[in-house]
Amino acid sequence: MLHLLSYISLHYFILITSILVQSNDSLSDNRAYGYQPGDIIIGGLFPIHQFSSSNQSCGQIRETEISLQLMHAMIYAIQRINNREDLLPGIKLGFHIHDTCSRDTIALRESILMLTPNGRDSVGNFLDQYRNLPRCANDSQPEIDERFQRQQIIGLIGPGSSRESVLVSDLLNIFRIPQISYSSTSDDLSEKERYKYFLRTVPRDYLQVRAMIDLCLHYNWSYVQFVYSEGSYGENGFKNFRSQITTLNLCIAAEYELAQSAPTHRYDTVMSSILSKSNKAKVVILFCNWGEMAKLFEAADRANAAGRIIFIGSDDWTTNTYYMNSSNYVAEGSLYFQLHGEYVRDFDRYFTQLTPYNVDRIQDPWFNESWQANFNCNLPPATENICDKSLRWTNVTGGFTQGRKIIYVINGVYAYAHALHNMHKELCKGKSGLCSAMQSIDGHLLFKYLLRVSFMDIANSSHVEFDNQGDIREGGYDIDNLQRKSDNYRSQKVGVWMLEDLLLSEDDIYWPIGNSSHILESECSQPCQEGLFKITKEEICCWVCAECISKQYFNYTLSQCIDCPAGYWPQQNRTACNRVNITHMEAEExxxxxxxxxxxxxxxxxxxxxxxxxxxxxxxxxxxxxxxxxxxxxxxxxxxxxxxxxxxxxxxxxxxxxxxxxxxxxxxxxxxxxxxxxxxxxxxxxxxxxxxxxxxxxxxxxxxxxxxxxxxxxxxxxxxxxxxxxxxxxxxxxxxxxxxxxxxxxxxxxxxxxxxxxxxxxxxxxxxxxxxxxxxxxxxxxxxxxxxxxxxxxxxxxxxxxxxxxxxxxxxxxxxxxxxxxxxxxxxxxxxxxxxxxxxxxxxxxxxxxxxxAIKPAPTATLSSGNLFLGGH
CATH class of the missing domain: 1.20.1070.10 (Rhodopsin 7-helix transmembrane proteins)
Known part of the structure; x- marks a missing residue:
């Protein structure tokens, strides 16, 4: 059996490699990667660019306050660890960071490049990726570290989406390399028989679905519509939601699946169907990737859906100011879940001081591109619209905001550091630097050490520990509300869900029509008046109100009126029958x-x-x-x-x-x-x-x-x-x-x-x-x-x-x-x-x-018996 699995894994790897070789020219256009040499190399996959569906390649740079921060969170954590003497003494960590362009196939390709000993030389021309590396400030070409080219990663941080992690984890399993994702939440990834070396520092979708259900129950939203993305993340989110509401008074009026590459008319069709059911099901749950959410909002704008429905979004809803302003007014008042991430103040100091003139371009080859896109200016050698040297990340529109997933990236890096430290203590017996036993690190052994780590996070707020499935033991979600202030949109935290407890600041919530006191109803049927009972139809949330006749009680299990047995009479609330007292005619009547x-x-x-x-x-x-x-x-x-x-x-x-x-x-x-x-x-x-x-x-x-x-x-x-x-x-x-x-x-x-x-x-x-x-x-x-x-x-x-x-x-x-x-x-x-x-x-x-x-004498007396009333008596 093991030989068969090994054969299948090898076959899978050869197939992917052959695809990459055949399409090497199209996939190796102008992509770069960031790296730092070290004794031990950790890989990183982050969505720096968007994916362009028009030419099936990487497109424009993504928002800086999210993706670029995530990448620098890994760099920041490695720098802090390398500066410590009590953690991995004599050992320096390096990194190899690649761009996934928010696409699962590109994430897979970049993973293969990190695993090959000589980079692209194994699948094409490895040095092609360096020809278009961004120039340094002095216009010199960054030097390629020869030692780095020969090193292979011992673990991976990322990628972000579950769809990408599914493909990457299949590949890493072949080489027994651990993977820690900072935002892949699909429940499929907890299946250790398939994803043996996968871990994550974020709670899995099961908990997010539980939080969504608690929010619906809190507001009595018993009839909802559900939109989910094609792939592991969305499909499993929908399956989880459907399975968890089987015993609850909560029903799905309709469900819709959206593909990443679906045409515009598909989104219009879905939105038209949503609005046709909005007379009862006004709440629309979005368990989608952000790309699908944004396109659905555009379709809602075209359909004039504002105020008629309310969106409840999953944690892939972006909080970037640019995207919130472009997502149209139809999303105003929506509620969405974000991973509950503790704020790392020292990271703000680190990131906000980065500029094109002090950043290490080998570590971050995309910094200049992000800077120019964010501030809408040009860097030398351009001669027009030159960026002001005084610009800082604190000058971005809407102000600088630390991403909520920063702490999860940092926790992933520290998990590797503590696992390696514990391994070093046992294998190297306290010897400084790498000993011979750690020259070639066994990924299977490293994974065991990762499962046993336990440390306080950098924000000193919670313990970082994994269970046997590689899932983080502690986690929760913030609940945000999209609010409009002076023609601008902002994300306002209005609640938190932690360990099955829901806390809301309801006075701070702005609903779709802008009235904080107006809560849309999302029910299939209205509650029955006193004395009437629910007769359910096909769904538990849809019913008609009926009155049981005099001798009937309402059976909630069967959802119908049932005759009481002979000698019994229904209780006053008609929920059961009581034995009738046997009486008779009494003197008190x-x-x-x-x-x-x-x-x-x-x-x-x-x-x-x-x-x-x-x-x-x-x-x-x-x-x-x-x-x-x-x-x-x-x-x-x-x-x-x-x-x-x-x-x-x-x-x-x-x-x-x-x-x-x-x-x-x-x-x-x-x-x-x-x-x-x-x-x-x-x-x-x-x-x-x-x-x-x-x-x-x-x-x-x-x-x-x-x-x-x-x-x-x-x-x-x-x-x-x-x-x-x-x-x-x-x-x-x-x-x-x-x-x-x-x-x-x-x-x-x-x-x-x-x-x-x-x-x-x-x-x-x-x-x-x-x-x-x-x-x-x-x-x-x-x-x-x-x-x-x-x-x-x-x-x-x-x-x-x-x-x-x-x-x-x-x-x-x-x-x-x-x-x-x-x-x-x-x-x-x-x-x-x-x-x-x-x-x-x-x-x-x-x-x-x-x-x-008066008894008068009779005229004649014919009888003299005393038995008659005779004359003379």
Whole structure:
């Protein structure tokens, strides 16, 4: 397997070399490199020039305050290390710095040139690169150090972008040479199986994505659009973002990939699509290289996108004043992440004193070009627009600003120095200078020492340490806001993200419309009002607000309303179901209190009535009214008063049986007695007087027998009902299940049959009462029975529809109430007139009732039984 990998690596190297040989003329135009001799050489790759897509070569010089500073940060760090006696004693570090022109293929080519023992002689004409070296101030050609030409680098600082580092790392793996990048953040580079010797002093993109997500969550931006660059940096940034938001309320409305060489119309198409979705997804995350960002801003300008969207940029967003002013007003108010780099004050002193007249042109062959481009002037031997000798970097437009990646370049150089120092201590045993064991440094061994370094950075702010994947252990991001001040743009730091903590100075943020208090919303759906729930669609961030019906709760896992199981009811917030309390008719309810009061009044009246009847048991009026039947009526009334209270007890089997039997028994007992009364009177007065024979079945015993027969027939019906439909307790849901009550099991058919039997008895009683309505005044009890039966008929005509249409919870009380009213009316009509006579109320004492209540002698008395109200009593 190892032989196969070695073969593949060698094949890869030969392929790249053959490409370089074939295109040597086109790629070795006027490129130079900076170098400094030393005992140990460290390579450096920095983006000094831009890449020209028109001729596929290096173009104009890049902004000085970023790239040129990065290169000089390496020079600065090596100079400081060489001036120290406690670090690498007797050993001087040198460097070999090349320009990547912000292109991965050029970075690969320059890496090969640093690895070949004789420079370009191995792949072309090595000395060609020196023909066009920038002249020194005295117009002399810089001397080429012969020793340097024979030296090979032991490690590399850079390159900057992840796209470049991917190619360069593949190449360096072949030669087992460590690489420390100062700004390559792609997560792919942490895969040690492929990038074995790659390290970095900046946090990887996983943390930057985490910081972006925290910013979105902070402002409730739940629906965003994502633009990323083609290649490792952008593609992995997008994959990271997508994987980290799977469990969060954050969705991607659309994603777009932009290639570095994409034509202008591609950017216009992407911007048109972005704006078409900006009614909901107003936040656009840019995980791009700066070149793609700048072109997208130009497309946004052409589409008049200002104020309609807000950009959230990754750490490749440049902070150079020139580029911010040329990126158009559409980027105003945008937020973007920058590597959190500590400020190195001593580097400012070093860099700002550099001029074309004191810079070492061998170390920096691009300085004059940068100076002339930045200050828009010319250096000798030019004769026009000569640069003022008093110019310094502090005179640049917008003022000098130290790049945030400076500290990361310096940390990379110091990491090599500490690793080499530790190696020197162990291999050279404290001997000054290079010993024989370090004449040829093994890159694999050096990489192990790099993984074990631990030192305070030059700003004395944090420890520099690497984990097993070569990633820096500590890191964070500054959050910048692009603000416009007096027609100029500036980058204002408004927050920081460190170790999962987000801190923002929100009052300092200027949003796209220039109003610091206006925060654009970026949501697929608005929050639901209280009482409504989110029914999600295809994405977790998009929903419709729906109201669950009465018996449903909202299941957040399924994002839908679910019916509560039987016997359960949703909580007030409808997030779960609670078991419904099982209740029954209770005495605290208003209707129950009313029934109890009337039952109590009826009971008191009944007791009084019984006492009077017992006390005046031999009174002629009581004897003549048929005492036995009166006692039957009073007994039935007592059962009915009891039944008014029985429904207030918790239903069970004995109560349900009692209720069925007592209702039928009490009603049939009362109106069975009334029926016997009316038929007895009717038979007496329709009897043939010529025979002088008493009618049959008019004795008290016969009357009781007839009543018992009626009650028995009624109880037989109840018995059949009990057999067909056994009594029991059932649970009934009310208010769609919000309330469950226990009631006795009563079917509609059973109630119709039993109520039909009672109705038949009432009808028969009413008929006979009507037939006896014209009896002589001495027999006016029949008249009162007639009145009472008509009143009972009215009660039952109202009761029957009320029973079947009322709330089922009230039905256990409706029957006792109807019985109570019916019997009460009967008792009042039958017993009150008798009581008035018993207590001696005369015609004069009872105004308006004398004619009805007076019992006058009958003209003729046909019977002498004490059971009739005869003349003379």
């Amino acid at each position: 208003a209707i129950a209190i009313t029934v109890i009061i009337f039952a109590g009044m009826g009971g008191a009246f009944l007791i009084s009535l019984v006492i009077i009847y017992v006390k005046f048991n031999l009174h002629p009026i009581i004897k003549a009214s048929g005492r036995e039947l009166c006692y039957c009526i009073m007994f039935s009334f007592g059962i009915i008063c009891t039944n008014c209270v029985v429904p207030l007890w918790r239903p069970n089997m004995p109560i349900c049986i009692w209720f069925r039997i007592s209702i039928g028994f009490s009603f049939s007992l009362c109106y069975g007695a009334i029926f016997v009364k009316t038929t007895r009177i009717y038979r007496i007065f329709n009897h043939n007087n010529a025979t002088l024979k008493r009618p049959s079945l008019i004795s008290p015993r016969s009357q009781l027998f007839m009543v018992a027969t009626i009650v028995a027939l009624r109880l037989l019906i109840v018995l059949v009902w009990i057999i067909i439909e056994p009594p029991g307790v059932r649970r009934v849901e009310y208010k769609h299940g919000e309330e469950i009550r226990l009631i006795c099991n009563e079917s509609v058919v059973g109630m119709v049959i039993t109520l039909g039997a009672d109705s038949c008895l009432i009808i028969v009683c009413t008929v006979f009462a009507f037939l006896t309505r014209h009896l002589p005044e001495n027999f006016n009890e029949a008249k009162f029975i007639n009145f009472s039966m008509f009143a009972v008929m009215i009660v039952w005509l109202a009761f029957i529809p009320a029973y079947f249409t009322s709330d089922p919870r009230l039905r256990p009380l409706i029957i006792p109430i109807a019985d109570y009213i019916s019997v009460t009316v009967t008792i009042l009509f039958l017993f009150v007139p008798k009581l008035l006579r018993i207590f001696g109320f005369s015609n004069g004492n009872v105004h308006g009732m004398s004619n009805n209540l």
